Each structure stands twice: as structure tokens, then as C-alpha cells.
Amino acid sequence: xxxxxxxxxxxxxxxxxxxxxxxVVVTAVVTGAIALFVAxxxxxxxxxxxxxxxxxxxxVLYGGIALVARWRWPPGRRxxxxxxxxxxxxxxxAVMFALTVIVPGGEPETxxxxxxxxxxxxxxxxxxxxxxxxxxxxxxxxGDKARTGAGRPPVIVLHGGPGxxxxxxxxxxxxxxxxxxxxxxxxAQLGTGRSTRLTDVHDYSRDRDAADLEALRRRLGLDxxxxxxxxxxxxxxxxxxxxxxDRVDRLVLLxxxxxxxxxxxxxxxxxxxxxxxxxxxxxxxxxxRALIGYGLLQVDPEAAHAFLPDAEADARNDEVVNxxxxxxxxxxxxxxxxxxxxxxxxxxxxxxxxxxxxSDPRPRLAGLRAPALIVKxxxxxxxxxxxxxxxxxxxxxxxxxxxRAGHNVHQDRPSDVVAAVSAFLDGRWPGGPVHEGVSPPxxxxxxx
Numbered sequence: 168x169x170x171x172x173x174x175x176x177x178x179x180x181x182x183x184x185x186x187x188x189x190x191v192v193v194t195a196v197v198t199g200a201i202a203l204f205v206a207x208x209x210x211x212x213x214x215x216x217x218x219x220x221x222x223x224x225x226x227v228l229y230g231g232i233a234l235v236a237r238w239r240w241p242p243g244r245r246x247x248x249x250x251x252x253x254x255x256x257x258x259x260x261a262v263m264f265a266l267t268v269i270v271p272g273g274e275p276e277t278x279x280x281x282x283x284x285x286x287x288x289x290x291x292x293x294x295x296x297x298x299x300x301x302x303x304x305x306x307x308x309x310g311d312k313a314r315t316g317a318g319r320p321p322v323i324v325l326h327g328g329p330g331x332x333x334x335x336x337x338x339x340x341x342x343x344x345x346x347x348x349x350x351x352x353x354x355a356q357l358g359t360g361r362s363t364r365l366t367d368v369h370d371y372s373r374d375r376d377a378a379d380l381e382a383l384r385r386r387l388g389l390d391x392x393x394x395x396x397x398x399x400x401x402x403x404x405x406x407x408x409x410x411x412x413d414r415v416d417r418l419v420l421l422x423x424x425x426x427x428x429x430x431x432x433x434x435x436x437x438x439x440x441x442x443x444x445x446x447x448x449x450x451x452x453x454x455x456r457a458l459i460g461y462g463l464l465q466v467d468p469e470a471a472h473a474f475l476p477d478a479e480a481d482a483r484n485d486e487v488v489n490x491x492x493x494x495x496x497x498x499x500x501x502x503x504x505x506x507x508x509x510x511x512x513x514x515x516x517x518x519x520x521x522x523x524x525x526s527d528p529r530p531r532l533a534g535l536r537a538p539a540l541i542v543k544x545x546x547x548x549x550x551x552x553x554x555x556x557x558x559x560x561x562x563x564x565x566x567x568x569x570x571r572a573g574h575n576v577h578q579d580r581p582s583d584v585v586a587a588v589s590a591f592l593d594g595r596w597p598g599g600p601v602h603e604g605v606s607p608p609x610x611x612x613x614x615x
Contacts (some may be wrong), residue, residue, distance in 0.1 A: 168322055170206045170470070176283055176332065178239060180579055183239070184235065184239045185301075187235045187239065188232065188235055188256065190337050190474065191228060191231030191232055191234075191235060192228065192229075192231075192256060193226075193397065194227055194231060195225070195227040195228035195231060195260070196224055196260075197263075197583065198223055198224060198227045199220045199221060199223045199224025199225075199227070200220060200224075200459075200462075201223075202219050202220045202222075202223035202457070203216050203217065203219060203221075203223075204216075204220075204462060204463065204466050205219075205350075206219035206220065207265075207463055207466055207467045207470035208224040208433065208467050208470075210470075211467060211469040211470040211473050213470070213473050213474045216426050216470060217268065217269065217474075217591065221261075221300060221484075224260065224554070225257055225260075225312070228256060228260065229253055229259055229337075229392065231255075232249055232253045232256070233249055235252075235488060236248050236249040236252070237386070241458075243364035245272065246330050247408075249503060250304075252464050253398030255462050261412040265455065267455040267456060268456050268459060270456075271456075271476075272481050278415055284301055284334040284335040284338055285351075286298050286301055286302075286336060287300060287301040287355075287360075287361070288300055288301075288356075289556065290386055291362060291384075292379065292382040292384070292386055293573070294378075294379075294381065295356060295363075295380060295602065296362070296363045296379055296381060296382070297358070297361075297362060297363045298354050298355065298356075298362045298363070298379065299334070299340060299354060299355040299360040299361040299362050300331075300351070300354040300355075301334055301353045301354065301384070302336065302350065302351070302352055302542065302564070303341070303342055303344075303345035303350070303351040303352075303353070304345060304350055305321075305329070305345055305348050305351075306346050306348070306349045306350050307344055319348060319349055319352065319592075320342055320389075320390075320391045320392055320416040320417075320554065321349060321350035321352060321392055321393065321394050322341070322349050322351045322352065322387055322392070322393045322394075322395055322592075323351070323352045323353075323354075323380070323383075323392050323393070323394055324337050324341055324351065324353045324396070324397075324400070324509050325356075325380070325394060325395065325396040325397065325399075325400030325401070325403050325404055326353070326355070326356065326397060326400050327397045327399045327400050327401075327422075327424075328356075328359070328398070328399050328509070328510075328513065328514050329356065329373075329376070329399045329403075329510075329513050329514050329517060330356075330358060330484070330510040330511070330512075330513040330515075331359070331488055331506060331514070332355035332356065332359040332360040332362075332508050332509070333356060333506055334353050334354075334360060334508075334579065335480055335504070336506075336578060337397075337533070337577075338380070338503070339581075340354055340577050340578060340581045340584070340585065341353070341395065341577075341585070343585045343589070344588065344589065344592070347589055349393075352383075354383065355508065356379070356403075356510075356513065357375060357376060357379055357507060357510075357513060358371055358375055358510035358512055358513025359508055359510035359513055360508040360510075361508070362486050364477045364512070366470070366472075366508070366514070366566070367469070368466060368468045368472050368512040368516045369516070369521075369522075370467075371512055371513050371516045371517055371522075372517055372522070372525060373402065373403060373406055373517065373525040373526075374402050374406075374525060374526060375601070376406075377407045378404060380407050381407070381410070381414075382412060384414060384595045390403050390414075391413075391414055391415065391416045392414060392415065392416060392459060392542050393415075393416050393417050393418075393419070393592060394407065394408070394415055394417075394419070395418075395421070395588065396418070396419070396420055396423060397422060397423075397577060398421070398422050398423065398424050398549075398577070399425075399572065400421075400422045401420040401422065401423025401557075402424035402425070402426060402582055404418055404423075404427065405418070405420070405423070405489035405528055405532055405557065406526075406528045407561075408528075408534075408535060408537055409532045410528075410531070411555060412537065413534050415537050416537070417537055417538040417539065417540075418491070418537055418539040418540070418561075419539075419540045419542070419588050419591065420539060420542065420554075420557055421540045421542045421576055421577050421584070422541070422542070422543060422544060422549060422554075422575070422576055423541065423553065423554060423557055424531055424549070424553070424576045425472060425549060425550060425556075426527070426528065426532075426552035426553070426556055426560075427480055427552075427553070427556065428524055428527070430550055430552070431552065432548065432549050432550035432613070432614045433507060433548075433549060434577065435548055435614065436491055436494045436495075436548050436574075437491065437494065438488075438494075438548075439493070439494035439546075440491070440494050440547050441493075442491060444490060444493060447490055448490045448491065450473065451483070451485065451486055451487055451490065455476075456475070457483060458472065459475075460474055460475035461481065463475075463520070464512075464515055464516065464519045465519055465520040466520075466521070467521070468512075468519065468521055469518055475511075477510075477511070477512065480511035480512065481508075481509060481510055481511050482571040483510045484510065484511035484515075485505075485506065485507055485508075485509050485512060487508050488506050488586030489505045489506055489552025492506065494529075494548060494573075494574075495573050495574040495575045495576070496546065496573035496575060496578070496579055496598065497544075497545070497546040497571055497572065497573045497579065498546075500573065500579060501586075503543070503578070524560060527558060529556075532560045532561065533560050534560075534562060534608065535561060536562065536563050537561065537562075537563065538563045538564070538591070539557065539558075539561045539563065539564035539565075540564070540565060540567065540577055540588065540591045540597070541554050541557050541558055541564055541565065541566045541567065542566075542567045542568075542569070542577075542587070543567070543569070543602075544568075544570075544571075544573050544575075544576035544579060544580070545568070545569065545570030545571065545572060545573075545608070545610050545611055545612055546571075546572065546573035546574070546612050547569045547572075547573060547574045547576070547611075547612075547613045548573075548574055548613055548614075549574065549614070550613060550614040550615060551606075551607035551611055551613060551615050553615065554566060555605055565596055565597075565601055566601065566602050566603075566610055567587055567597060567599050567600055567601060568581060568600050568601075568602040568611075569584075569599075569604070570600075570602060570610060583599065586599075587599050
């Protein structure tokens with residue numbers, strides 16, 4: 168009986184000691200992370216702030232194990248136990264730190280020099296920015312070149328994200344506009360595709376994207392243009408219109424991003440994923456190196472960029488964006504080819520804690536007479552009021568609503584969307600499902 172009691176006592180004692188050591192390890196890791204981020208605000212050199220973080224964790228680990236040894240082991244065994252436990256746990260932490268934090272992730276599947284879509288070219292702007300641009304020249308009915316785009320304002324397609332060029336998919340959808348006599352231009356915004364990656368990520372912003380759009384218009388020698396903007400591209404189109412109303416013939420806004428900074432419906436995209444996909448997404452996002460890179464972006468973008476360079480960050484971002492894709496469509500929809508060429512810093516820096524909010528275009532937009540076609544799908548994850556606000560600000564606008572279409576409404580209902588856009592470009596309001604109310608339709612699955 169006494170032997171059993173001693174056995175149970177040893178088990179309990181060992182468990183208490185084990186829990187104490189685990190608590191010390193957790194405290195050491197947390198302290199090291201805090202030290203790493205604090206050091207990054209002083210120096211953006213990865214070797215320095217990583218070393219500071221690791222040494223801080225080792226110091227806490229050693230001190231904690233010394234306390235545990237003093238508490239749990241008799242005097243004659245403390246020194247040896249402290250050395251053995253610290254050596255084993257410290258060595259394990261060093262190996263894990265090296266493998267999960269220091270070693271970079273995978274390389275992108277497409278080289279930055281490879282076109283994201285055949286036929287795309289690189290155009291250099293006066294600012295020094297290079298943009299990847301695809302031109303779909305105007306053609307006549309039946310495919311001949313008898314009719315050209317002369318006299319018809321060309322179309323510029325603005326992709327979403329920010330940071331998701333999706334040039335190939337957008338080119339497939341909007342190619343019929345070229346067949347109907349319009350020059351169509353698609354381009355990868357700054358920090359995406361083969362376009363310039365900035366050395367200073369502080370310069371990624373909606374204001375910079377609007378400035379690049381204006382520089383591109385000038386570089387192409389265009390007078391007035393039609394802007395077709397999807398998601399973030401819709402918000403960018405509105406931003407550009409507010410700055411250059413004389414250069415915009417008309418707007419097409421596909422699931423446009425919210426103009427109200429208080430509208431946080433865009434943060435809910437992962438809620439649309441099934442449990443398995445969401446777990447895979449979290450597994451990708453919550454790796455130590457990815458967490459540190461994202462955390463550094465909230466503290467010091469220069470340190471984040473030095474720690475997580477563009478090639479690696481963009482490759483990781485490609486994986487995350489492709490995991491999220493099901494949330495951009497109605498359940499069960501076919502997704503098509505994977506997205507490549509996304510830009511991590513173009514996407515994440517403008518949303519980071521260190522970024523300044525974009526200037527509010529709504530005061531300038533209010534009352535502008537540019538005709539605007541707003542298109543919304545029943546499975547869009549963005550709020551309904553985000554679309555209604557565009558209609559309220561732009562008096563010459565209408566809102567089309569499509570069932571069985573998600574955030575990427577132009578990919579889910581390409582024929583319907585292109586037919587509606589073609590009629591709109593010809594000066595006719597589409598005869599499709601116009602929604603005139605303020606409240607969302609009964610079948611709308613997104614936030615109000």
C-alpha cells in the first residue's frame with residue numbers, strides 16, 4: 168500500500184514538474200517574441216532582431232528552469248537537473264526556431280519574369296514604376312478588324328484584392344468587349360504580377376494606385392476611359408473618378424469594395440469557408456515565420472520586408488488566396504485555374520496597423536454625373552450597403568443583382584455580366600434584374 172502511495176506521489180510530482188517546465192517554455196517563447204518585435208522597432212536587420220528575440224527566450228528559459236529546479240529537486244541534484252533540462256529544452260527550441268523561423272518558405276511557382284497571361288507587356292511609367300499590361304485590341308463583329316475602337320472610349324479593367332491581378336481570368340471574361348469594338352486594357356497593379364515591387368512598402372496605397380492609373384492613361388495616350396472595377400478595383404475606380412472626373416466616360420462596379428472605413432464586412436471572407444478549408448487556411452497562416460512576418464508588418468514594415476522578402480511573401484500569399492477562393496463564389500461553384508502573381512505587401516500593408524487610411528473620396532464623388540453600373544451577386548461576402556452607397560453617391564447609376572453569383576460575379580455569370588456591360592457601354596441601361604430598394608433582396612446571403 169505504501170509502495171502504491173509512493174508511486175502515485177512520484178507520478179503527481181513528475182506531472183507538476185512537467186507542467187512547470189511547459190509553463191516556463193511558453194513564457195520564454197512569448198517573451199522572446201515580444202523582444203523580437205521591440206528590437207525590430209530599433210533595427211530592421213533580421214539577424215539583429217531575431218538574435219535579440221532568441222537570446223531573450225533563452226534567458227527566460229534558463230531562469231525559469233533554475234526556479235523549477237530549486238523548487239522541485241533536492242540540493243544535490245539541482246545543478247545537474249538544471250543543466251540537463253536547459254540543454255535539452257534549449258536545444259529543441261533552437262532547432263525549432265531554425266526550422267520554423269529562420270529557414271525561408273517555398274519559392275513561387277511562377278517566376279516574376281514570366282507573364283501571368285500570354286501577350287502581356289511591361290510598360291514603364293515616368294515615375295519609374297513598371298506595370299504589366301495586356302491589351303485586347305478592338306475587333307469587329309465576326310472577328311474582322313473592320314470596326315476599330317476609334318471614337319469609343321477604351322475599357323480599363325481594375326482587378327481586386329488589393330494585390331490579386333487575376334489577369335488571365337479577367338481577360339477571358341472581358342475579351343467579348345474587344346470583339347464588340349472596344350479596346351480593352353488589363354494590368355497588374357503595383358506590387359502584383361510582373362509589375363514593380365516597391366523597396367519601401369509604405370508607398371503601397373489606394374492613392375498611389377490611382378496615381379499609377381492616371382500615369383498609365385497618359386502613357387497609353389488615352390483621353391477618356393471606361394473603368395471596370397472589381398472589388399478593390401471598384402473602390403479604386405471611384406477614387407480615380409473623384410480625382411479625375413473629366414477622364415472617366417462611365418463606370419462599371421462589380422461587387423465594389425466599401426467606401427466607408429467603418430464597413431468591415433471584407434474581414435468576414437473566411438467565414439464563408441467550410442471547416443476543412445478553414446483549418447487548412449489557419450494552418451498556413453499560423454506558421455511561426457508567417458506570424459512573425461505579419462506581426463512585424465504591424466510594427467515596422469521595413470523590418471517585415473527585410474525578414475519576409477517579396478518572392479517568399481508572394482508565394483505564401485498565392486497559397487492563402489487560393490485557399491480563400493471558394494468564399495468568392497456560391498457554394499459548389501467551379502473555381503477554375505489557381506491564381507498566381509498576387510502581392511503580399513500590396514495586399515497587406517494598406518490594411519496594416521502602420522498604414523494611413525486612404526483619403527475619403529465620397530465628398531468629391533457625391534453628385535458626379537458619370538453613368539455607373541453597379542453589379543452585385545447573391546453570395547457576395549461584402550455588405551449590401553456598400554453597393555447601395557455607390558448608387559446613393561452617383562445619381563446616374565443603377566444596381567443589377569444576380570442570383571447564383573458570388574463576389575466574383577463576372578466569373579460566375581460571365582455571359583450575363585458582359586451582355587449587361589455591353590448594353591451599358593452602348594448607352595443603354597441593361598434590361599436585366601435592376602434592384603431599386605435600399606434593403607437587400609430576400610435571397611441575399613451577405614451582410615446587410
